[in-house]
Amino acid sequence: MGARRRRRAATGNAIRRAHPGLAVLAMAAFARWSAVLRALDWGKTGHGRRLHDLRHTAACLWLARGVDVGTVQAWLGHESVATTNLYLHHLGTGADLAGLAKLNASLGGTGGRSVGLKRSEEM
Numbered sequence: 001m002g003a004r005r006r007r008r009a010a011t012g013n014a015i016r017r018a019h020p021g022l023a024v025l026a027m028a029a030f031a032r033w034s035a036v037l038r039a040l041d042w043g044k045t046g047h048g049r050r051l052h053d054l055r056h057t058a059a060c061l062w063l064a065r066g067v068d069v070g071t072v073q074a075w076l077g078h079e080s081v082a083t084t085n086l087y088l089h090h091l092g093t094g095a096d097l098a099g100l101a102k103l104n105a106s107l108g109g110t111g112g113r114s115v116g117l118k119r120s121e122e123m
Contacts, residue, residue: 059087 033051037043042051055076062072073084092100 060090064091
């Protein structure tokens with residue numbers, strides 16, 4: 001067993017001793033997630049992505065479409081808005097959009113605009 005795995009096991013054991021009810025809840029949550037992953041056949045359908053990656057995608061889409069960062073924070077259950085703000089760097093800047101527009105113009109693309117956004121809603 002590697003050092004990292006031993007530390008993780010020791011931490012888990014300490015948590016289970018201090019909060020036995022929490023351990024039961026965690027095990028139940030893990031069992032539910034395992035059932036979901038099996039039902040989705042996630043090993044094949046996930047294409048190497050984690051289910052958690054869908055959470056990041058949802059947050060970025062909500063923010064890109066103008067959902068208030070405080071609302072996204074609440075939906076994701078983040079304690080601090082600073083954690084939610086980490087998603088903002090995935091959205092790009094006006095300069096990114098202008099550059100993509102130039103690159104895509106010659107290819108007949110969308111000009112770097114996000115699908116579903118009106119020009120006035122972009123950054």
